[in-house]
Amino acid sequence: METRAPAVVAIVVTTDYGLGLEATVASLIEQDYASLSILVIGNGEALLVPERIAAVAPDVYVRLLDVNRGFAAACNEGALLVQGSAFFLFCHDDIRLDTDAVSIMVEAAYRTNAGIVTPKFVDYEDPMVLVHVGQTSDRFGSVKERIEIGEIDHGQQDLERDVFVAPGGATLIRTDLFNTLRGFDPLLPALGEDLDICWRAQSAGARIVVAPGAKVAHRESIARGERPITAVGARRSSRQSLQRRHQLLVVATGWGFWHTVWILAQLLVLDLVELLVSVIGRDAKRVRAILGSWRWLVFHRRHIIDRRKHRKSIGALNDTNLRRLQVPGVNRIKAFANTLVREGYDSARGILPEVESEQREDDRVDAGVGFGASFSESDEFDEIAENPNFALRHRPSKIFNSFRSQILLIGSVVVFWAVSTRNLISMHLPLVGRLAPLDSWWSTWRHFFASWSPNGVGTGTPGMPGYGVIAFAGTFVFGRMGTLPRLILILAIPVGAIGVARFLKYKVSNRARIIAAIGYLALPIGANLIAQGRIDILLAVATTPYIARRLFELLDVPGFRVKPYTPSVPFGHRGWRTTEAGQRMMLVMIVALSMALSPAVAVIAVLIVAGVWLSRQFEPDATEGLIHSWRLLGSVLGTTALFLLPLVANTLLAGRRALEVFGLQRGPWSSPDLWTLIKGADGGFGQAWWFYLPPLAALLAVVLSRNERRAIASKLAAIYALTLLLAILVSRGILGPFAPDIDVLLVLQAVLVAALIGVGISSLEHDALTLKFGLGRIMAAALIASISLTAIPFLLDSSSGRFDLPSTSVAESLGQLSNSPSGGFRVLWLGDPTVLPLAGWSVAPGVAAATSMNGLPGGSTMFAAPDSGTSDLILTAVRNAMNGSTVQLGTTLAEAGISTIVVLNSGAPNFAGVQSSPVRSAPNILVAALGHQTDLSLSLQTSSEETYSNLKFHGIVSATQAGHSTTPIFSNLTFSGEVPSSATIHAAMAPAGAFSLDVNGAPVARALRHGWGATYQTSSSSGSINIGTLVLHQFPLNGLLAGFSLTLWLVVWLGFGWIQRLEWIFTFRGSRKVRPRRAREIK
């Protein structure tokens, strides 16, 4: 029958490997288009093709080529054989067309004046699943589907529209356009020829449309790897290589000159990054593909020149207009980011698909779906239909599940932390918090053993154990004491994060542990403590997770004691550490170590035990051999007290101030409120709303947890609630002098939140499987969102490289403090206890007082015994001034040798845009009271500090002669010098009995002054110079006490197997090797 329809020649390129050839040809035969001819090209290795074609369509033309030069070359060959056709329909041999496909495509070509028409491709096995509905491309030739993988065809794509790429399979091309384009580029044997011809067609001004009415089922056997690529020039190349080099070719010839240079430069950068990632991931195949593609491009430079010339001759669109037809952005980066987030690094680095059917099959079996699957460790969650396309669609999103991705994550965090703390390594440490310059190693030991310390007006109380800890730590840095604060600033939080990970060991997955540890890093308390220079509490940041873990273990919380304790190993023998006593002693030593710097850690231990106890009242653990909580606590604290005997002695001596050992009362007006406490933000970091997310995640973890995770979460939640209650009670000043440092409580809170985040992740991995759709899943999604968003502010906050630790402090503005060349002087520091750069005592809520001697605070005033002793006179004087009872505070303080009063409102000056320090104002009434004093002169006033000079100051050591005013005497450093004759010498050094004045080597009689100071009356002597020295005479009781403590530490340390190890020293025999190396191996 004669027809007026334009002639269409379908060119089917096949080889013997084409399993669907018969179906393809049969579907072409079945077409309702009247003027369709079929030409089958046997593209080398096609001996069976004629026979196969004859079996289904005897009338079809078959042309066999000797060599398989690829699909493109075969199509070109076929086109040369045909004359007079209006369209070519280039077909793969693994397709199946609907009967009306060709007619609809031709119709669309005429209706839209398109040069190229592509059909709607559906899955070969399941026509309900879309495969392609046209494609698009970015400027780098990276092709992007217009549909989601595995998208079901509901007709939602059935709209005729322009596309940039007509994917290969069944492509209708107008014959004249094909000729103008000089056909396919034979240099592209497979993968990418469709992009190339479409790009050139677009450049030539031709339209490319998709005709969704034409439905073609496509097996995509090459893309899926079901058949090999046998074309000449492609046999040794991987699909990845082919795709990369063909993209490069298209880009190198698809733009104007300058545009090409610019795009290729960008592409080079992208490839370099990918190369780096591939090298890290040891992906040799990808490395080869990247390098090979560029080498291939250079090798074919002449061909590129030829193509560019041809493009120029036929080009109708300029670069700008061509660019408009493409999608913006960089598809590769988008795909990488999406895959990294959804599926982890291992998948992400494979964004250029190297599809392996076996892998796909595995995934299909293991895959879950949705968020549950993304965190499913069991990999058996919610199996989905057998259809491989569904499997593809629901590939599991496994974030940081592989060892390699976890290592990469940890490495990234380490690098990030190094960058975030880079300035802490070398910057000048300001005088904030507890960053006063430490004394030398030897001097720090002396502070520990000292019989007298300069705190207040001087005290003979035992040296604080914190000095011992610092001096001992100084040994490991070879006495370079300046490095210790830096080490604590930089390492405390990471060590704590490792502790959090260890806390969760064996309880949750590695992934959950890592995320919990990162959460601990990201919580604001650590950054705030760095910003405020609180190295004393930073030590607690490092140790608290370990304390919590050991307490949980000793309390027999399920999951924490992995192995039973080793029975009956004698003290001092190897393996004693693994006994219950040894483990308890380990806990005691960690608690003692932390308490030496921050005694409030004892409160942490109490809270943990109390929380576990409370939780067990409602949800008892089924653990056998349960240790009584309170007995354990008593035992731990009691033993800790032995390790810290000097501190305990000081506390017992302190009387009503004993409770202040845990911390001084802050001003409620500058203490964090409940909501700030929940955010864990006691400082500049963490004030934004998104810091509610970590506690929210913790709450969700409590709700979502089941089974053994529930037991842990309940205990953590109970501890959290008690901690929060205590923190708010302290913050509001309700507990009076019992005011454990709020920051220490926030450290515990951070540990709990981080641990709960880990438990939450674990719950998602296990318990989310049991959740029904609805509230539970919403909460799970919220948990994931909370955890994910937590990292963002952390990243933002760390830009300074020092976590906003001020670079300057009040020290710079107080450089002139040494206003007395002789006699010595003291500086009285007043302000909120958290902003003072040295330790002191509480005067009133929000006011602590401390003194430094002869200038700024140093290593000798880092710790203060809770017993204020004689220094009470200073505190009382300040309190009287605040009450309005005196306007002569200077006169009173002059008796204590105080020359200057510094009132701090913040730890460091605030300079907008340069540095900020949390403002914790001193009470207004204090500032007003000082302003009303008749003998104080305000000498410096800024928003962060006020400095008053004492008009009545006369030195720590002074002399009064008849008819003369009181004048300072003696050197500031040695407290010795010339003594006037017939004078009364005043020495404001307490206790008076500890000092004697030797004049010319002979002691002078001493009398008490104001009940605490000493006065000495010198005799009259004419013509001779009297040299006097103030000498400390004190029995070294403190030293003995410190020595006892050190001995105790040493003995216990030897108990961890070292007695046995060092036995040979005393017995002159070699160590016995018959004993097992590890005691826990004893059966």
Next chain:
Amino acid sequence: MKSPRLSLAMVLSAVLLVSVVVNYAKSPVNPGISTASSLGTNSTVLYCTGLSSSKHHEAGLVTFQNTSGEERTITVSVASPDAPIASTKLTLKPYRTRTFNPGSISNGNYFGISAQFNGTGVIAQESVMNGMGVTPCIASGARQWYGAGFDTKVGGMGALSVYNPTGTPAVLNIVAFTPTGYVAPAPFQGLSIPAHAQQLIDLGTQVVDRADIAVRVTVLRGSLVIAGVQESGSHVSLLTQSSPPQKSATYSAISTAASAYSVIRLANTQNRDVVAHVKVNDGVYGTVNLTVPVSGYSTAEASISPNTAIAAGGLVSVTVTSKRPIATSLITGDAKGLTWLPSSASSSKVVVTDPLRIGYQSLVISNTSNKTIHVTETQLNAGALKTFYTIKAHGNLTFLAETRLTAPNSATEFVASEAVLVATMVRASAPIGIYPVAPLYSR
């Protein structure tokens, strides 16, 4: 039975609830500074300034009164711009008074006096015009001070006596408000007062020939004791207490006698116009309401006498209210001159005394609240006699002359359960009530 988990959740929720309650139950406020310009009997130091010597006008005196049962030693230090600081010590026996003339130890013309006591219980008052003008000494320096009612017209002098009792050199700014707006003369900005020094700042040097001037003194550094000094005819008035802007001010006793001149001077220290409502309460003839608009940064006055709407012939109680705070003061007097009384914030304690034994014509104590209050009167002497009164809402308690309140060496304290008391005493005079005296207030 509830599940264990639910029980635990309830307990933890309860703990969190307690935390929330604690968080909101106690509001964390940085304790402020007392704004009381004078204290009752608990000060250990008092400052008196504004006094002049007999070389200038007349000898201003300070009268100390020991309300305690123990002897007190007073260390007096007198500063003057014209003379070095002079000091002396006085002894004050229990329940006794002692008058001190600063000119007796200093050669200066104007004085700033610091009196330190070795214990509490001593009160001090400055007096001028032979005791007709009495004002309390001040317990502490201020960072901000307001005064309304200055006058620099020819023949008078409006000045500020500024005394720095502290060791810190002080710096202050002075802004003046007049009926036509505010002025901030450059010479009055950044004024420095050395430590322990006293200076007299004549407002007339910069705000020339103006009546009804109000001033705001802002102390930028340190703290100062400030007194307004107003010379008018033969009258010298002192204003030691600040008249801070407030939304309500009560004057318990204002003269409406036929020949008396009584005005309330109002100063709006903010930039928005405000309308003051002056409520004049004459116990016999009822209540008269006056409305006085006061432009931003300017002053105005409400005439109480002469005023045809107000019956002449006695003492009235006046309450000034406004939507925004304004500073007020009372100017009263006759053709011979005017005296001055600042507005006072309501207080819970009022101490009245007559150490110079001149005698009062009356004492009026007002209840500024909307409810009835109970007041306890206590004699601050050995007898410690207590008497109880009830004052109705916005009512007055009036004591006539020659009562026990003016007994020699006696001071009387009135204590209410809330800070709602305002008191005014008036000396015996003709016309009646033109010498009002501010009592001592404390909180």
